[in-house]
Amino acid sequence: MNRDLLQWFDQGHRSMPWRDDPNPYYVWISEIMLQQTRVHVVIPYFKRFIETLPTVHHLAAIDDEKLMLLWQGLGYYNRAMNLKKSAQIILEKYGGHLPKSKDELLTLPGIGEYTAGAIASIAFGQKEAAVDGNVLRVFTRLLADSGDITKVATKKRVTEAVMKELGDRPGDFNQALMELGALVCLPKNPKCEICPVAHHCKAKEQGTQESFPVKPKKKEAVHENKTVFVLRTNGQTMISKRPEEGLLKNLWQFPLVDGHMNRKDATLYLREEGYDPLRIKKGPSYKHIFSHRIWNIHSYIVDVAEMVTNHHWIVQDELSEYAIPSAFSKILEYIEHEK
Ligand code: SF4
Numbered sequence: 001m002n003r004d005l006l007q008w009f010d011q012g013h014r015s016m017p018w019r020d021d022p023n024p025y026y027v028w029i030s031e032i033m034l035q036q037t038r039v040h041v042v043i044p045y046f047k048r049f050i051e052t053l054p055t056v057h058h059l060a061a062i063d064d065e066k067l068m069l070l071w072q073g074l075g076y077y078n079r080a081m082n083l084k085k086s087a088q089i090i091l092e093k094y095g096g097h098l099p100k101s102k103d104e105l106l107t108l109p110g111i112g113e114y115t116a117g118a119i120a121s122i123a124f125g126q127k128e129a130a131v132d133g134n135v136l137r138v139f140t141r142l143l144a145d146s147g148d149i150t151k152v153a154t155k156k157r158v159t160e161a162v163m164k165e166l167g168d169r170p171g172d173f174n175q176a177l178m179e180l181g182a183l184v185c186l187p188k189n190p191k192c193e194i195c196p197v198a199h200h201c202k203a204k205e206q207g208t209q210e211s212f213p214v215k216p217k218k219k220e221a222v223h224e225n226k227t228v229f230v231l232r233t234n235g236q237t238m239i240s241k242r243p244e245e246g247l248l249k250n251l252w253q254f255p256l257v258d259g260h261m262n263r264k265d266a267t268l269y270l271r272e273e274g275y276d277p278l279r280i281k282k283g284p285s286y287k288h289i290f291s292h293r294i295w296n297i298h299s300y301i302v303d304v305a306e307m308v309t310n311h312h313w314i315v316q317d318e319l320s321e322y323a324i325p326s327a328f329s330k331i332l333e334y335i336e337h338e339k
Helices: 001-011 022-032 039-052 056-063 064-073 078-094 113-124 133-143 154-166 170-183 202-206 265-273 317-319 326-339
Strands: 222-233 236-241 256-258 279-283 287-291 294-302 312-315
Touching: 022 078, 022 113, 022 236, 039 064, 039 113, 064 078, 064 113, 078 170, 113 170, 133 154, 133 170, 154 202, 202 326, 222 265, 222 326, 265 294, 265 326, 294 317, 294 326, 312 317
Parallel strands: 222 294
Antiparallel strands: 222 236, 222 256, 236 312, 279 294, 287 294
16 A cells, blocks of 8 residues: 555645755644644745744744734644744754654644654654544545544554554655545545545445544534624724633733623623723624634724723734734724725
C-alpha cells in the first residue's frame, strides 16, 4: 500500500507554502493552524504570520495583543498563546531549534500526539505516525475496523497499522494519507473509483465504505441567546476585554449580556448601567457557531449622550487594531458599511 499511495502522491499534490519549504518552524506553525481550520483558509494566515514572525525568536518576543491580532479570524486563540509559550521554551531549552523527537515535541504546549507525529515525520523524517480524524477515517475503511474512533484502543490499532506502512519516507507517507483523506476518501461519497489504494481496502471490497468511521452520536450544541451593544458617542466606540479564563479569553468584544432584549428592555438596561441612550437601532441578528455552543446574537447600535469613563472607548477606525473574535465579525462589517 505504501508504494501505491506514494506513487499517487508523487504524481502531483496540492502546493502549500509549508510543503514547498518544509522547514521545521513552518511545519510546526502550519500544523497548529490546521488543527481546527481548513487548508485554503490557513494559507493566507500562514503567509502573513511567517512574514511578520519569520523565526522562533520573533514569535517568542511578540507582544500578546499583536499575536492575537495576527490570529484574529482563525479562532481557538489558545493555539496562538501556546505557540508563543512553546517558542520561549524552544529558545531556552533547545537553542532556538525545534526538537526532533516526538517525545520532546510532546512536552511543548499545544502539541499533542498527532501534531508531534506530523512535525517529527514531515520536518525531521522520523518514523512516526500522524493520526488525525482524516487518517482514522481512511484507515478504519481500509481495515474495515468498526471500533469507535473516539476510543483509545481504536486509535492505537490504527496508529500501529500506519506505523507498519510508513516505509522510508514517513513524512511523505503521512502527507499522502492526509491528501487522500482530503481529496479522495471523503466523509460522504468517497471517490473509490479513483482511489490509489482501492485494492487494499476492505470496506470497498465489502461495499461498506460509508459505515466507517464509527463514532458516538454528537452531543447537541448548547444554544445561548446574547444581546450585543455597540455604544457610540463623538466618534468613539466602547469595547471591553473578556475575562482571563474561559471562552475567547483575553479578547476584545462589544458589551454583551445574556438573553435577548427588546428595544424597551435594552433602553432600561442601558440606563441602569449609567448610559443615556439618545438613539437605539437594531443591528444584525445572526448565529455564531463554536464547537459545542451556538450564540444566537441580537445587536443594537446605540448613540449615547456621553462616555461612561471607567470603560474602554476607542475611535471607531481603531477597531481593526484590537483582536475582536469572529463572533462579532457581522457587527464589525455592519458598522464598517454604515460609514
Ligand atoms: S477505496 Fe474508497 S473507502 Fe477505501 S480508502 Fe479508497 S476512497 Fe477510501
